[in-house]
Amino acid sequence: MSGWLAIAGLGPGAEALVTPEVSAALAEATDVVGYIPYVARVAERPGLTLHASDNRVELDRARQALDLAARGRRVVVVSSGDPGVFAMAAAVFEAVESGESGWRDLDIRVLPGITAMLAAAARVGAPLGHDFCAINLSDNLKPWDIIEKRLRLAVEADFAMAFYNPRSKARPDGFARVLDVLRKRCEASRPIIFARAVSRSDEDVRVVPLAQARPEMADMSTVVIVGSSTTRIIERSGAPLVYTPRSVPA
Incomplete structure (x- = not known):
């Protein structure tokens, strides 16, 4: 056989x-x-x-x-x-x-x-509609300084970002450090999507501005998506729509 x-x-x-x-x-x-x-x-x-x-x-x-x-x-x-x-x-x-x-x-x-990243993005609209990157925030297989360097450069390049493995019981402080890096480099209104257990019975999806993001909003079942500087929110009677336009101003 x-x-x-x-x-x-x-x-x-x-x-x-x-x-x-x-x-x-x-x-x-x-x-x-x-x-x-x-x-x-x-x-x-x-x-x-x-x-x-x-x-x-x-x-x-x-x-x-x-x-x-x-x-x-x-x-x-x-x-x-x-x-x-x-x-x-x-x-x-x-x-x-x-x-x-x-x-x-x-x-x-x-x-x-x-992927969880794509399922999460689909739930809220199209936040990954233009250039984006994905970063695994676990430091089990790479040192924290590499994570922080990639995060800083991704913000500088103005990517939308998807974070995997943001926060666990063994790593309760790492995501707080990520939020600190973002707050130093991004506007307070930058949309953050916390998408937990997407497509499962305990699904929970929240869209908040960076200023309201808290470490405890994420766990190992959560994908976090951070918009770029061009990401837009369309308010409506139901859940808002979040999308990143296909073009970037010159």
């Missing part, structure tokens, strides 16, 4: 936002490998083995998946959102590069998904 490995994005949470391509791969799989809460989103069935593991063991998880595929299994490594955005695709390729030579010849596919 010829094995294969698919690295799949399950989207932000709702089943309707899982792509047909990912659903088809899961239907063919013999094994699903991933972080515990993501594997829990995959329905059990005869012939399918679920391999759930804890956080911060991405390389071990990747090696396990590659070993299973090398033994002829049909393996899906699951991530939330898109697997190439701060997720398992990079970890798998790190393992391929440093691992067994035979892994390089495996049938490996990356199946894209809807």
Whole structure:
């Protein structure tokens, strides 16, 4: 039996936002490998083995998946959102590069998904309608000074910004430092979008000016989007619409 490995994005949470391509791969799989809460989103069935593991063991998880595929299994490594955005695709390729030579010849596919960043942006309008960047605020795999440097340069370049992993119990102060950097360099009215658990039952999306943004508004289930200097808010009877125009004044 010829094995294969698919690295799949399950989207932000709702089943309707899982792509047909990912659903088809899961239907063919013999094994699903991933972080515990993501594997829990995959329905059990005869012939399918679920391999759930804890956080911060991405390389071990990747090696396990590659070993299973090398033994002829049909393996899906699951991530939330898109697997190439701060997720398992990079970890798998790190393992391929440093691992067994035979892994390089495996049938490996990356199946894209809807990112939390894009799902959050869609909820409020089009805040990423012009140039934007995404920054992972976790300092688990990179030092804080790199995060702050990238943040400062992104503000200077006037990107709209999407922040992943803004605040956790282990890192309660990092997002406060981010807000301090923003307040020193951006106008107080700059729109900030706090989008928590988008597409899930506990979804909560708030749009506030930078002056009203507080660290406790974010957690690890929140994507934070910061508008650029040109981002606009359209007030209306319901929730406001937020968008960044497609053009930039000369």
